[in-house]
Amino acid sequence: MSVLLETNAGNLVIDLFVDSAPNESRTFIALCLSKFYHYSPFVNVRKNFAVDSGNPCFPDPLSAPQPDNDMNYTPSSHLSPEKLGQVFFTSKGNEFSPQFSICLGPVTDISGHVFGTIGEGFTTLEYINDCVLDETGRPLKDIRILHTFVLDDPFSLPIESPPSPYPTQKQIDSFRLLLDQSALEDIKAESHALTLEVLGDLPSAKIQPSEKVLFICKLNPVTAEDDLRLIFQRFGEITSVEIIRDRRTGHSLCYGFIEFTNKSAVERAYKKMEGVIIDDRKVHVDFSQSTKRKRNRDDFI
Structure with missing residues (x-):
């Protein structure tokens, strides 16, 4: 019952409160499965308090998907944010917004509906909390959600995840870089590959993600x-073979990468292993979309 947010500053694993916040948890999973949050920046950092994310339209107002059978914006959680690592939706009248916030420390006097907590990735939260900000609380160097992976869906939502989307032109225009204006304009004129390089997803625009690597998630922690x-x-x-682990605890984050010597082996594994039970868990496999199999905050300091 968890979701992995892959950011260019490290990974965040959110453990969902599906029993006490079923509407929020179900909606968050649906949004992650549909890739809604891709390229959403972390903004409005209030040090030792909270940070906001979940608006892929930034700096424009959030355009939320209409509720359907898989999404319900009616609050069901009665737990207010108060502890480090808690994840919550903000209230919007009698509904909550898909934009979410994460506590960076103990908080008081803030309204919201807690639906989960950070299970792994506290070093990433530390990096966000300590980064240099502008006057609006936005990091001077972009921190964005690059990919979302549902590691365990207790609702078994009938949503087939689409391929990871390319950033829109508006998103590209909103990327913030530590470069002068002329260099920024040159980069904006480059291809999608260069855009991903700027975000930290590709070490070079000329390097493509390996076709020999298989991504696997929803693993049992004992695997x-x-x-x-x-x-x-x-x-x-x-x-x-690499299972990604929390650097602090050494515990499995329940996803990893398998590298073969040729592309055909990856294709065979992809066709045969999707949904197979391994150690009592139905795993998900996909073609790797990143050349970086492991990120940590030291890469971005």
């Missing part, structure tokens, strides 16, 4: 690299 190697080696020779 180890050797287990995956044993299971996937029937599809072809494996170069490496």
